[in-house]
Amino acid sequence: MLEIIKKDFANFVALVFERACLDKIPMLAKEGTLPFKPNKWGKWWTRSEEIDIVAYNNRTKEIIFAECKWSIKLVGLNVLRSIENKTKKVNWNIDDRTEYYAIFARRGFTEGLKRAARKENVMLFKGA
Numbered sequence: 001m002l003e004i005i006k007k008d009f010a011n012f013v014a015l016v017f018e019r020a021c022l023d024k025i026p027m028l029a030k031e032g033t034l035p036f037k038p039n040k041w042g043k044w045w046t047r048s049e050e051i052d053i054v055a056y057n058n059r060t061k062e063i064i065f066a067e068c069k070w071s072i073k074l075v076g077l078n079v080l081r082s083i084e085n086k087t088k089k090v091n092w093n094i095d096d097r098t099e100y101y102a103i104f105a106r107r108g109f110t111e112g113l114k115r116a117a118r119k120e121n122v123m124l125f126k127g128a
Contacts (some may be wrong), residue, residue: 014070018043018052020066021104021125025055033123035100036062043090053102061093063122066102075105077112082124 001079022041029037040093053066054066065087069075083101103109109117109124117124 001054006083010070011100013067016091017070017104018068020104021066022053024125025053026096028062028125029055034064038064044090045091049089051083051086051090052104054090056092056097060098061096062098062100063092064100064102066104066123068104070106072107074108074110075103076110077116079103080113080116080120 002057009044022043025034025038025041028034036057038055039057041053042052044051051065052068054063056063056067065083067079067083069079076083080101083103087099100121101119102125103113104118104125104127108126114124116122
């Protein structure tokens, strides 16, 4: 039984981390950390793609796409580029929206991602 638990523990904790990040969205909005106050948020997926958090405001047409990474490795630029590609498949106001990106990470971020985040105004959150 212990082997079964050990095998799936990281996946289970990753799901809990995603949920904790999602639950943090209202608090981040309330304290002004997010660039707008979303009125809806949740997960987005298709058969082949998934985005951990999508938060948007119908009135202002602003949207945040976020990934949550529970890993002992530092999160790199590849995660940002991956989410940028996935967002093209989210049809909500696709021709008339302001997009923002956020990444939540257990351990932290590579220097390359930090530099890109500063240039591209990407929000980085360590922990949940």
